[in-house]
Amino acid sequence: MLTRRTLAAALAVAGATALGWSATAQETKTVAVTAIVEHPALDAARNGIRDELAAAGYEQGDNLDFLFESAQGNPATAAQIARKFVGEAPDVIVPISTPSAQAVVGATKEIPVVFTAVTDPVGAKLVGSLERPGGNVTGMSDLSPIGLHLDLIREIAPETARLGVIYNPGEANSVTLLELIRKEAPARGLEIVEAAAPRSADVLPAAQSLVGNVDAIYVPTDNTVVTALEAVVKVGTDNQVPVFAGDTDSVPRGAIAALGFNYYDLGRQTGKIVLRVLEGADPGDIPVEGVQITELYVNPGAAEAMGVTIPPALLERAKFVVD
Amino acid sequence: MSQIALLGALEIGLVYGLVALGVFLSFRVLSFPDLTVDGSFPLGAAVAASAIVAGVDPYLATGLALLAGALAGLVTAILNVRFNILHLLASILTMIALFSINLRIMGRPNIALITEPTVLSPFAGLGLASPVLTPLFVGAIVLAVALLLARFLASDYGLGMRATGANPGMARAQGIETGRTICVGMALSNAMVALGGALFAQTNGFADITIGTGTIVVGLAAVIVGETILPARRIGLVILACLLGSILYRLAIAAALNADVLGLEASDLNLVTAVLVGLALILPGARNPIKALVVRRAQA
DSSP states (O other): OOOOHHHHHHHHHHHHHHHHHHHOSSSSSSEEESSOOHHHHHHHHHHHHOOOOOOOOOOOTTTTEEEEEEETTTHHHHHHHHHHHHTTTSSSSESSSHHHHHHHHHHHHSSOEEEEESSTTTTTTTTSSSSSOOOEEEEEEOOHHHHHHHHHHHHSTTTOEEEEEEEEEEOOHHHHHHHHHHTTTTTGOOOOEEEEEGGGGGGGHHHHHTTTTTTEEOOOHHHHHHHHHHHHHHHHHHHHHEESSSSGTTTTOOOOEEEEEOOHHHHHHHHHHHHHHTOOOOOGGGGEEEEOEEEEEHHHHHHHHOOOOOHHHHHOOEEEEOO | OHHHHHHHHHHHHHHHHHHHHHHHHIIIIIIOOOOOOOOOOOHHHHHHHHHHHOOOOOHHHHHHHHHHHHHHHHHHHHHHTTOOOOOOHHHHHHHHHHHHHHHHHHHHEEEOOTSSSOOTTGGGGGOHHHHHHHHHHHHHHHHHHHHHHHHHHHSSSHHHHHHHHHHHHHHHHHTHHHHHHHHHHHHHHHHHHHHHHHHHHHHTEEEEGGEEEEEEEHHHHHHHHHHHSSSSSHHHHHHHHHHHHHHHHHHHHHHHHTGGGGGGGGGHHHHHHHHHHHHHHHHGOOSSSSHHHHHHOOOO
16 A cells, blocks of 8 residues: 555655664764753753863864763653664763763763763663773762751751652652652751652742741752752742752752752862773773762852851851852 | 664664554554553563562563552543543552552662663573674564564453454444443553663663653654555554654654754753654655745635
């Protein structure tokens, strides 16, 4: 039943494949980057990687082919992107975030992979061990120094006894972080109250559910909640509940303080690993790194709006004070 | 588009072909708009992944996933048939509930299967490279399911199911138990979708709670694109059209991923996919494709 329509479709398919079938050999180095979704932190990581490569002399269009694809939040698309990249045989693939990393690692055992912004690489079965990954995969973990975060909260808001944590139960990173928080909390005399927000539209109701029930709110490095941070800040300001964050990019957006790293620095540290791989190092020999630079960001204006004062000693220590 | 990207699109297109078959059975045959698939696709993945990680044989695990999907479809059907909840709403209820149920099954939002045995493991040592082996294997399974479905829908019971969807009142008058038929049809439909989910998890190495979002959209797009490209009346060809539609949809995405040559950015992916699928729907019906894009037909 070869109608005109089916013939047209067959020709279209043939045409599309013929167009791209020939693989072009590149003299330049190809770095293929993908993220599960685009948002400020992940974008900052990507920029960090690109800038680190530029600092080492790799310029886009000159001796570097820097590819980027976003999966628009869809794991099936992430899987297709992984296969697309594998088919293009780049020198290194850099997946940003856990679902993208899993898709890429599942698609290739030969091409070097340097993941980043993955909280629990061993739990996600990306590598067997952090010290010696073996295989073709290495990268950077963005696990927050939870203990230090809780200490910071106690320092700025000492009367905090009940700490609310908003998170997306559908994000593996957040589940890992919450387990860590629950482990570290008793030592600091904190009781944890959790509020689940499966989608960014659920963040506001989750924050509101904590009002009257907690003394402070902590926003972990959760993709869903960080996207809707302004909603949490509003609830905090309206109800005089201090809001703390796990990543420093959230502080200018209204969180009181964060001790951590910004994702741009994470990107630059990842870029260093990528450079080592480009120069011929075996990913299996490179240990998975954690964040090395921690900085203190504070927002006195936000603190005042939420009814707390930042101790002067902290203001001195802070790397960056938001006006 | 590289060979691997092409084979990858084919492979994922075949896996979602099962979703297309499931959506075809519920939406077209039973006239039952079924959003349960947004929950039963990850349900299949969750059950299969959890079972495999617990040490269950992958084939048994996939079978369990099938049963779980059937159960989900049955729940939606019972809500509609027995409790008279509107079919769309019944499916939404099941879909919402399945989000929490899937998390409970997995115990965490993401299970990695990269190092675990899968249904593909017995064939791994045969010498075929993975990018070729996987689409072949998945293709074999999907074609088998499609054939069984075609046989089923051509059987007496299957004809009764088609009658139920086409004209329930008349079907009842002919002595067909429409309530029971809907239950069986929905169970079958979601079993196929769950099988797709289980295969997706095993071919991609992970089961994640988010893989279900938008499944109904993909399924409907596949069914409709298939119908447009390959219009047919014989049930066998109609089913083949669903699979074709699913593969074409994935090829459209793969093509869109290569569209950066046109100056588009990574974030334009969804727009480009929509345009490509739209063109696939508009152009075949036009006598002069170029004219169809430029000239609007005068309303009669």
